[in-house]
Amino acid sequence: MTETLSRLLLRLSEAEHPVLWGRVAAPHFGREFDRLLAQRVLVEDPPTDTWAVCSDCDCDLDARPIQQIHGQRVAVCSQDHRSDVHLSDDDIRSYRIDPALLVGLIGKASGLNRPPEAILPGVWRLANVFGSQAVFLALSVSATTQPALLGMLTRAAQGTAATLLVPRGMPEESRRLLEDSGIHVVVTTDVMGNEAPFALEAERLVPANMPKLRLSRGRLAVTLFGTEGTLAKRPFDLLWILAEAGGTIVERRIIEAHMWSQPVAKTAVNDAVRDLREGLAAIDPRSENLIETKAGQGYRVALAPGEMVLNKSG
Ligand SMILES: [Zn+2]
Structure with missing residues (x-):
């Protein structure tokens, strides 16, 4: 058996009204199959009493009747008995696939x-x-x-x-x-x-080149390597200033001017950077080297501009 039952059902569900035929289902019969029946992801229909006509037949029928001949079930070709098909119990069974319940199952399993x-x-x-x-x-x-x-x-x-x-x-x-x-x-x-x-x-489920850092200003939310968390207002404002600079160094006096309207203590920026690093570490430990100190110059986010998304309203 090469295809798993889950892949088989997804492939069949490419059709709008997916049906699983007994012959295809038979190799998958067992506990997992029974569970799908119990959950009504699969619903068995009454056995079919007609069969598709032979591919190159000139019988002009839409479908051929299934007949009992000598205790055997046979889809009879009215033109050529060599084209008769002998059918097993599984052949005439079919199961409807319920798309909504299948999707529900995928969600739950995931x-x-x-x-x-x-x-x-x-x-x-x-x-x-x-x-x-x-x-x-x-x-x-x-x-x-x-x-x-x-x-x-x-x-x-x-x-x-x-x-x-x-x-x-x-x-x-x-x-x-x-x-x-x-x-x-x-x-x-x-x-x-x-x-x-x-x-x-x-x-x-996410693109390989997903932004490493995403900021949503309205909610003070930070998504870092795919994990979302929030920061307090001051650390968030500092991160925003650094991220807006797109990975270039932001001088201390620029940070001061952006964050405070009055002169502040010399340690104010250091404190804000420390709070920011702690806040980021709580969201994702991989943030350890995200905020870089450039001695005597300032600070930068150690990411390329394309790796950051700044969302003002979200
Ligand atoms: Zn035929």
Whole structure:
């Protein structure tokens, strides 16, 4: 068996009304399969009584009837009995896949912090990961080509960065349209772990070049290497001044002038820097060398301008 059950269901769900046929399902029968039936992610339909006609038949039928012949189930070809197909019990079984319950299962297995919420036909909002990244999932190919998709994602993300998980069969053109607008597009099965079925690997839901530092002034919020926290007003203001300088050195007197309207003690800037370093360390220990001291000159954030995002209103 090469394809896991979770990957199989996702692949079939590229269709709008996904169906799993018994012959394809049979190698996956077992405890995990039974659990999906119990959760009604899979719902068994009555056995089929018709079968697809042979591929190159001139019988003019839409489907051929299934008949009992000598105690055997046979899809009979009216033109050529050599094309008759003998069917097993599994062959005539089928299971409908419930897209909403499948998405719910993915969210739960991934330990996401909220139940998925449908925002468009076939599109769900899954969660926020790493403090801010909004993650959405489109199950069917038709869901990825809806004209309303981009506008809806942008609105639902509420100003944060967005990742859309998509089926492998998404048209390239639709994918480019979203990527050009800054949506991070990822094929769902590419970020599905092999350990726990249906679980997404959260760290693979964000772009590799995600900003290392993101500041949201309205909330005094700092997202550092993907972890969000908040700072007190004074350390935040200092970080903002340094970040605005885009990694260049900011002199002490500039910092003083920005932060205080009156002359302050010589140690005021040192104290503010110490508070800032402590605040950042509480958010992520990797911040240890983030605020650099340049002796006799000033301070800088040890990041490149492209690694920082400053958000005035958020
Ligand atoms: Zn035929």
